[in-house]
Amino acid sequence: MPIREITLLAVTIAVIVWIGNGQQSVAAVQSTGTLADFFTGPPPTVVDSDEIGKARVRLTAGARAHWHSHGWGQLLLPEEGRGRFQIRGESLRELVPGEPVFTGGGVMHWHGAAPDESLVMIAVQGGGAEWGEPVSDEVYLGEPSR
Incomplete structure (x- = not known):
């Protein structure tokens, strides 16, 4: 399956999970109808999605996660x-609004804010986390691609 289709599928699933976990209020559903009003069939x-974590986070300039993976992906x-974002063994990439990034289950990666700019992002992951070593300054300060 092409990466674009995987990303769109992951975004769709994340939105359904987000709504299903109470992020959409009862009042909002009542004012616009029920979910049945917006689906055929x-x-x-x-x-139940207790195993799925989600957060909206702000990282200050220079902040970054250690290398890690998630059992079901992120x-x-x-x-x-x-x-910035990087999968182990691949090129450093820039994270920008409007361009979601999906990492498969068990894939070591890291992500963080740019050295000179903060980042706000939504993160959805499942299957816990396995943490590795800190990301070196040499890796973090490399030249990202888009």
Whole structure:
């Protein structure tokens, strides 16, 4: 499956999970209708998702995670600012708003804000985390590609 299709599928799943975990208020659903009003066929059923974590985070300039992986993968949705992202063994990439990034389960990676700019992003992940070593300044300060 091409990476674009995987990313779009992951974004769709993340939005359904986000709604299913109470991020959409009852009042919002009541004012616009029910989920059944927006689906052909039976509406989606909210599935228990205690194993899925989500957060909207702000990283200050220079902040970055250590190398890590998630059992089921991780979806990053940059909203504001600029950041950096790298899968072990691949090129350093820039994180920018409007360009989601998905990392598959068990894939070692890191992400953080740019050295000179903060980053706000939504992170959705599942299957816990396995943490590795800190990202060196040499790796972090490399020239990112887009």
